[in-house]
Amino acid sequence: MSLEHAILGFLSTGSYTGYDLKTRHFDTEIPHLWTADQAQVYRTLDRLETSRLVTSKIHAQRGRPDRKEYSITRAGRDSLIEWAGAPHDIPARRNAFLLQLLFASDLPNDDLLNLICTTRAARQQRLEALRSRSAAWARSAGASPTKSQVLERMTIDGALAEERAAIDWLDDCIDLVRDGLPGSEPVSSGTQAQRQLFGLPQPHGGSS
Amino acid sequence: MSLEHAILGFLSTGSYTGYDLKTRHFDTEIPHLWTADQAQVYRTLDRLETSRLVTSKIHAQRGRPDRKEYSITRAGRDSLIEWAGAPHDIPARRNAFLLQLLFASDLPNDDLLNLICTTRAARQQRLEALRSRSAAWARSAGASPTKSQVLERMTIDGALAEERAAIDWLDDCIDLVRDGLPGSEPVSSGTQAQRQLFGLPQPHGGSS
DNA sequence: GTCCTATACTTGTTTTGTCATATATGGCAA
DNA sequence: TTGCCATATATGACAAAACAAGTATAGGAC
Numbered sequence: 317m318s319l320e321h322a323i324l325g326f327l328s329t330g331s332y333t334g335y336d337l338k339t340r341h342f343d344t345e346i347p348h349l350w351t352a353d354q355a356q357v358y359r360t361l362d363r364l365e366t367s368r369l370v371t372s373k374i375h376a377q378r379g380r381p382d383r384k385e386y387s388i389t390r391a392g393r394d395s396l397i398e399w400a401g402a403p404h405d406i407p408a409r410r411n412a413f414l415l416q417l418l419f420a421s422d423l424p425n426d427d428l429l430n431l432i433c434t435t436r437a438a439r440q441q442r443l444e445a446l447r448s449r450s451a452a453w454a455r456s457a458g459a460s461p462t463k464s465q466v467l468e469r470m471t472i473d474g475a476l477a478e479e480r481a482a483i484d485w486l487d488d489c490i491d492l493v494r495d496g497l498p499g500s501e502p503v504s505s506g507t508q509a510q511r512q513l514f515g516l517p518q519p520h521g522g523s524s
Numbered sequence: 525m526s527l528e529h530a531i532l533g534f535l536s537t538g539s540y541t542g543y544d545l546k547t548r549h550f551d552t553e554i555p556h557l558w559t560a561d562q563a564q565v566y567r568t569l570d571r572l573e574t575s576r577l578v579t580s581k582i583h584a585q586r587g588r589p590d591r592k593e594y595s596i597t598r599a600g601r602d603s604l605i606e607w608a609g610a611p612h613d614i615p616a617r618r619n620a621f622l623l624q625l626l627f628a629s630d631l632p633n634d635d636l637l638n639l640i641c642t643t644r645a646a647r648q649q650r651l652e653a654l655r656s657r658s659a660a661w662a663r664s665a666g667a668s669p670t671k672s673q674v675l676e677r678m679t680i681d682g683a684l685a686e687e688r689a690a691i692d693w694l695d696d697c698i699d700l701v702r703d704g705l706p707g708s709e710p711v712s713s714g715t716q717a718q719r720q721l722f723g724l725p726q727p728h729g730g731s732s
Numbered sequence: 733g734t735c736c737t738a739t740a741c742t743t744g745t746t747t748t749g750t751c752a753t754a755t756a757t758g759g760c761a762a
Numbered sequence: 763t764t765g766c767c768a769t770a771t772a773t774g775a776c777a778a779a780a781c782a783a784g785t786a787t788a789g790g791a792c
Contacts (some may be wrong), residue, residue: 318620319574319778325627335740340677350623352547352617353780358742360778367674381740400628401635402641404620406650408749412526412612414679415558419533419776420608421672443615462707470700471622473692481689482642492678521700527748543770561750566746589756590771591786642783 319360319400320369322350324396325390327370327460334358334384348446348475361386417489429493436486443479446472528577530558534603535578535596542566542592549574556654556683558614577603625697626642628732651687655681700718 326332326341332428335358342352352360364370369392375383390398412434420428450472534540534549542565550560552694560568575602583591596604621643627635658680665673 317621317777318623321627322623325623328627333740339739346623346626347617347619349619351625351751351779353778354744355781356779362742363546363777377787379788380738381563381785383739384741390738396627399632401631401639402623403639403646403659404624406643406646409555409557409683410526410559411682412615414556414682415526415530415554416608416612417537417675417682417694418554418557418679419529419604421675422605423609431609431611433612438611440612446745461706462629462709465627466700466705467625469625470697473696474619474622474690475617476624477689477693479685479747481685482682485685488681489678492674497674498669502590503527525747541770542772547769559749562750562753562771563773564749570772571747585757587758587769589758591769592771619777663781 318350319352319356320364321366321399322352323348323357323360323398324369324388324392327386327401328393328396330412331385331387333386334361337361337386346471350379350451364392368392425493425497429490430496432486432489432493436490438481439479439486443476444485446476446479450476526558526573527560527564529574529604529607530554530560531565531568532577532596533608535594536601536604539593539595541594542569545569546595554679556657557679558575561599572600576600633701633705636705637698640694640697640701644691644698647687647694651684654684658684682720694722 321344323337326337332341334354334371336358338354342350342357351399357368361372365372365386368389370386370388372384372386375385390482416431423431453465453469453472459470515519530550531545534545540549542562546560546562546565549560550565570577573580573594576597578594578596580592580594581591585591594667624639629638631639661673661677661680665677669677
């Protein structure tokens with residue numbers, strides 16, 4: 317349902333082809349908050365047209381294939397406004413990396429460290445991409461952003477917060493593994509670091 | 525694919541029925557990182573059995589329906605270990621709340637604020653549930669957690685970090701909306717708060 | 733001519749997720 | 763007897779997601 321409303325949201329700002337929606341809006345403007353596959357876009361547009369939330373019109377082009385432009389209907393706008401104003405359930409959590417970590421106890425620490433570092437590197441790349449997106453926003457919004465632009469800014473900040481939190485947590489995991497997990501050699505004074513992270517008492521009964 | 529490995533991961537620790545897996549493992553032990561629907565569990569178990577990664581045996585019970593217990597095979601263990609050690613792509617981002625926010629510019633500020641507060645409340649509930657999960661971990665791990673338990677702890681911390689970051693960001697959004705968005709009345713000295721958040725220069729040309 | 737790119741649209745197939753529904757064996761309360 | 767709960771298993775239907783493949787109109791490079 318969210319993809320339908322994302323498409324309606326973009327069409328509320330203008331008429332676009334499936335190709336525009338895919339390449340310009342989803343791939344360029346909002347990769348930080350939603351992703352849409354080409355097959356999905358066209359299929360969803362079909363469904364929206366069947367439901368009379370959008371209409372389409374074919375425009376011939378010179379030197380290029382015809383454009384099939386979609387426009388939002390009144391009913392489509394109503395549906396969008398209704399959706400935008402209603403609270404929706406937060407989806408159940410599904411994080412494959414956490415799952416992987418949970419069942420990684422038989423993995424040697426070196427391999428585990430490598431896995432965590434690889435994931436951290438990928439997260440760092442996403443963070444860099446978000447920073448670029450953020451910079452592009454600043455350039456386009458200028459000194460007096462509109463309400464729409466402020467809302468967009470908020471979404472970018474939301475995505476940035478999520479990546480940063482993940483990276484910080486991964487750094488903590490790296491420290492933990494480097495310090496040595498139970499059943500493996502600590503590399504440094506790891507036991508104290510572990511205990512501090514877990515809020516466990518110091519093993520020698522100190523009150524700190 | 526992750527659900528398959530989650531199921532294999534649990535079966536690597538013992539033999540369980542579909543019901544055990546659903547009610548005990550997914551609903552109680554790992555809601556902070558994965559969710560599985562009953563229909564999915566049974567379907568996936570069927571598929572795993574067809575692939576010879578698990579086997580099943582029916583045990584009659586007194587006063588209760590028969591139990592169909594599943595056990596992991598050698599091939600299943602190999603598949604699990606292989607999966608646990610390999611880096612996997614981070615899924616594309618899809619955050620319906622951010623999408624909603626992006627297209628909420630026509631929403632009155634009061635409604636927008638309500639929407640954000642409702643979401644924040646739901647996030648707070650998830651955080652509380654995670655804290656309970658965390659406390660249960662501490663009680664069961666005791667003073668000398670195993671490697672497995674430390675990994676589990678890391679997953680709980682990962683989920684806690686995510687919820688906390690989301691709540692902090694939502695608080696910032698609430699402040700922003702309360703201060704008044706462009707095109708609406710500021711409630712307090714909101715313009716400066718906005719500018720500081722966005723790293724924009726002060727409008728009267730100060731250098732700060 | 734082939735391959736690649738860009739602009740464009742379309743559809744098939746499989747898996748995952750969600751919600752719904754059904755079955756069976758008991759016990760207990762109204 | 764009905765309804766509820768717990769233990770258990772099973773499956774239907776539909777949509778979303780992912781990957782694959784195809785079509786068409788051009789231009790440019792090799």
